[in-house]
Amino acid sequence: MSILSVKNLSKSFALDGETIKAVDDVTFSVNQGEIFGLIGLSGAGKSTLVRCLNLLTKPDEGEVWFEGLNLVNQAEEMLREKRREMGIIFQHFNLFMRKTVRENVAYPLRIAGKQKFEIDARVDELLDYIGLSAHARSYPAELSGGQKQRVAIARALALNPRLLLSDEATSALDPVNTELVVTMLKRVVEDLGIAVVLITHQMEVAKVLCDRVAVMEQGRIVEENTVEALFLQPREAASRKLVRGFDENIPLEHFASLATGPVYRLGFRTDSVMRPLVSDISRRFDIGVNILAGNINALVSGDVGYLIVSFDDESEGVVAAIDSLKGQGVEMIRLTNGESQGILHHTKGGLVS
Ligand SMILES: Nc1ncnc2c1ncn2[C@@H]1O[C@H](COP(=O)(O)OP(=O)(O)OP(=O)(O)O)[C@@H](O)[C@H]1O
Ligand SMILES: [Mg+2]
Structure with a gap:
């Protein structure tokens, strides 16, 4: 069953009198418990697409069905509620540098108005899960890139989302930390059964995490396939470049x-x-x-x-x-x-x- 279904989504930007079609008539679905890869080279429109999925960017056209609701038609209040069910992690972690690890993970729980005892218990549980309990009082600057990304994953999971959006989460990491974060993402999906939209330009990452991938080029999905079929017979030039x-x-x-x-x-x-x-x-x-x-x-x-x-x-x-x-x-x-x-x-x- 699909948890996310995107239909004919488009988003353009006007730049110096020219129109850039950053997302151009994109359609795909993500199933429950699946890691769906969106792969493309720089500028393909991946980040614009992911911002359209949680409606932080309003698409020009198309539909974003999340758990049976077309988000495009929803009022801001409903969108805020739905965004809580979608965790998001980024390339540069986006942690609060002046807050400790504990405060960073607690942040979404505080914003959601949870009680202190609830927040404390949930943060303890999450820090234990990502293996960083000993760093609860550390500041992000004291952590490695891989540790920072694990904190960001814990924060994204705080409110038990059904879907995790990951925008180049390993792109700023060295191979060892990439492996650590990849392992963590795998575990999250296995343990929690949530779905992930994994945005990456690294085929190396997609191939060890995804069953299905869509290849993006100039705002369009040019090929959607199982990872296996993509490696066996990449149909499009863009796919071949990536594999x-x-x-x-x-x-x-x-x-x-x-x-x-x-x-x-x-x-x-x-x-x-x-x-x-x-x-x-x-x-x-x-x-x-x-x-x-x-x-x-x-x-x-x-x-x-x-x-x-x-x-x-x-x-x-x-x-x-x-x-x-x-x-x-x-x-x-x-x-x-x-x-x-x-x-x-x-x-x-x-x-x-
Ligand atoms: N706010 C904006 N205003 C104008 N143009 C934009 C804006 N955001 C994105 N673009 C343009 O849209 C296109 C797609 O950009 P986007 O950031 O979505 O690509 P990407 O696939 O995420 O690239 P990268 O791999 O480098 O992160 C690019 O040509 C970019 O310059
Ligand atoms: Mg991007």
Whole structure:
């Protein structure tokens, strides 16, 4: 069952006489207990979208259904109430620097008019949960980035929200602290069964947390899929940029220049990752296959891998080998045209030459 359902949401800004469509006709739903990733490069419109979800920014058009209520039509009083059911965490933590850890976590409870004994008990519980009881009297400046983000998570959870909005929560952290915060978010979802909208430009973070992701580019969702399908067969150029991994600085032209025949991207599922697919087809069809790049990614759903390979030519053997790979469930995307070595261009719905 979906807890959040966004329909045809749009938001534009006027800047120097020009109109910027920061969010452009966006539609998606998030299920109860799910971590839904919204991924996109800088400027894609992610933060604008998240501010539209809790109506801190009023969308120009569209609907935001949260627990059966279209927030767009609601009066400010109802919005305040609904926002309590949506926790939010940010890249730069947004903690009160002059308040202690305890006071920061207590803040939303105080604003909600809770009694002191209730606040004290809830804050103790939350500090224990995030493992920072010993830092209750510390100030944010005395904490590491990862600890600050854990305080922000505790504050966001104080009023038992049904949904957590996370806007680049790990982007300002080093890999060790990113891992700590990622682990904490996983635990929060498992323990509390809440849903998370996880906004990030880091595929590394999305792949270990999300089942489903939407890729944003220039205000639009260009591709929505399971993380596994996105890694196996990224349909759009924007998605491919985000999942390419270690070869992301190598342009497609470079692969083409290394090859005499067509270049393909092979996407493997867990069961075929470990099989010697390439040496197998090379032997069976007596063809030359060169591995240009490759990677394996551990996702929530299991391991998926990809290889970028070039074939020596487009002989019958190569055509048969490609068919055989497809028959074994390998996702094949042709990246170049072969002899002419023209690079295929991306269009909506796939690749054309
Ligand atoms: N208040 C505003 N006034 C004018 N333009 C804005 C405003 N807020 C955002 N924009 C523009 O909208 C577009 C989307 O910005 P947004 O901050 O939502 O992107 P983002 O995906 O969160 O980027 P980042 O990854 O850098 O945080 C950008 O072109 C930005 O300049
Ligand atoms: Mg942003």
